[in-house]
Every structure is written in C-alpha cells, then in structure tokens.
Amino acid sequence: QLQLQESGPGLVKPSETLSLTCTVSGGSISSSSYYWGWIRQPPGKGLEWIGSIYNSGSTYYNPSLKSRVTISGDTSKNQFSLELDSVTAADTAVYYCARVPPGSSHYFDYWGQGTLVTVSS
Amino acid sequence: EIVMTQSPATLSVSPGERATLSCRASQSVGSNLAWYQQKPGQAPRLLISGASTRATGIPARFSGSGSGTEFTLTISSLQSEDFAVYYCQQYNNWPPWTFGQGTKVEIK
Numbered sequence: 588q589l590q591l592q593e594s595g596p597g598l599v600k601p602s603e604t605l606s607l608t609c610t611v612s613g614g615s616i617s618s619s620s621y622y623w624g625w626i627r628q629p630p631g632k633g634l635e636w637i638g639s640i641y642n643s644g645s646t647y648y649n650p651s652l653k654s655r656v657t658i659s660g661d662t663s664k665n666q667f668s669l670e671l672d673s674v675t676a677a678d679t680a681v682y683y684c685a686r687v688p689p690g691s692s693h694y695f696d697y698w699g700q701g702t703l704v705t706v707s708s
Numbered sequence: 709e710i711v712m713t714q715s716p717a718t719l720s721v722s723p724g725e726r727a728t729l730s731c732r733a734s735q736s737v738g739s740n741l742a743w744y745q746q747k748p749g750q751a752p753r754l755l756i757s758g759a760s761t762r763a764t765g766i767p768a769r770f771s772g773s774g775s776g777t778e779f780t781l782t783i784s785s786l787q788s789e790d791f792a793v794y795y796c797q798q799y800n801n802w803p804p805w806t807f808g809q810g811t812k813v814e815i816k
Binding site: 634636647648649650651683685692694695696698699700701 | 750803
C-alpha cells in the first residue's frame with residue numbers, strides 16, 4: 588500500500604525559505620512510471636498545484652510560483668522535497684504531496700495527509 | 709491558464725437524495741477531468757478520472773459525465789459519509805494543472 592508523509596517546520600518567518608519533505612513508502616520515486624507532486628491549500632480555500640517531479644530529475648512548476656520553487660528528489664531515501672523561497676503570509680497553507688499515476692494523465696491518485704505551514708514572524 | 713468554475717458553491721441535499729455538481733472549463737479539456745472529495749481535516753480523495761472512470765474502491769453511486777468544457781458529478785443517493793467538499797481538476801493543458809474552487813455538499 589503506497590503511503591506518502593509530509594514533514595517539515597510548521598512555522599516559517601516571512602522572507603525565509605519553506606522546506607518540506609515527502610517520504611514515500613510502498614513504492615519507489617525512482618520508478619520511471621510516476622510523477623510526484625506538491626499541492627497546497629490555504630486555510631478555507633481551494634487547491635493549487637505547485638509543481639511536480641519525474642524520475643527524480645525533470646521538474647515542472649506552476650508559472651505563478653516558478654521563480655520561487657524548487658522540487659528535488661533523493662532516491663536513496665525515497666523522498667522528494669519542496670523549497671519555496673521568500674515566503675509571505677500568502678504562502679500559509681496546508682501542503683500536500685501526491686502521486687500521479689502511470690501514463691500521461693496528471694491527476695493525483697495517492698495523497699499524503701498534509702502539513703500546515705504558517706508564515707509568521 | 710484554464711480556469712475551472714464549479715457550481716453551486718454550496719449544495720444542500722437530504723440523505724438519500726440525488727446531488728448534481730457542475731464544473732465548467734474556460735476552454736476545452738477533452739475528457740481530462742478528475743473529481744476529488746475532501747472531508748474536513750483530510751486530504752482530497754480521488755473519485756473520478758477521465759471525466760467518468762471511477763477510481764478503485766469508489767462506490768457506484770458516484771458517476772461522472774461530460775467532455776470539452778462542461779462536466780457533471782452525480783451522487784445518486786447521498787449517504788451520510790458523502791457530505792464533503794468536491795473539487796474538479798483539469799489535466800489537459802499545462803502549466804498549470806488547475807482545480808475548481810469546490811462545491812460543498814451539506815445536509816439539508
């Protein structure tokens with residue numbers, strides 16, 4: 588059974604970098620069949636795709652966040668990570684990691700439980 | 709960017725009744741449309757992909773239809789566990805992949 592688990596600081600100061608890690612169990616992020624993505628949800632609001640990584644190397648970002656986002660993979664730990672630079676209060680959200688199933692269809696079939704990150708001084 | 713618009717924002721339905729949720733895309737997305745269910749404090753759960761294909765383990769009372777720009781999620785007979793927020797997502801044109809703003813299904 589595939590499981591994803593987000594981890595990282597729950598509080599980040601404005602202008603600093605938000606860093607989160609998604610640990611995958613029950614499957615390998617190095618498999619060439621899957622994309623792995625990050626999605627966020629501000630409190631009481633809808634979902635926003637942040638970006639995805641494929642085969643631990645190729646990355647694809649939301650243009651609205653591209654200048655501040657880096658997604659990377661660590662196959663030795665079966666993890667992939669999110670860094671978001673220069674955060675503001677608008678980046679306060681629950682951050683989810685998720686898997687895209689095999690094929691060219693970029694929807695998300697497995698999700699982590701999510702982690703709330705608050706941007707505040 | 710493709711904008712996904714869901715209606716209504718809130719749908720009040722009695723248990724056992726049918727619920728019909730709409731999702732409209734600002735341009736054609738073919739059949740590249742997914743539906744998710746989200747309960748308070750939980751991650752979204754995939755219900756439907758390809759506009760009409762139920763995900764593994766999803767009850768038959770959930771059905772999806774539509775193509776192009778107009779899509780519908782129907783819950784044929786609402787159970788207590790179905791009261792939640794539902795999101796559509798297009799995955800035809802990127803970047804970015806985009807979600808609707810959600811429809812909350814509440815108990816009438």
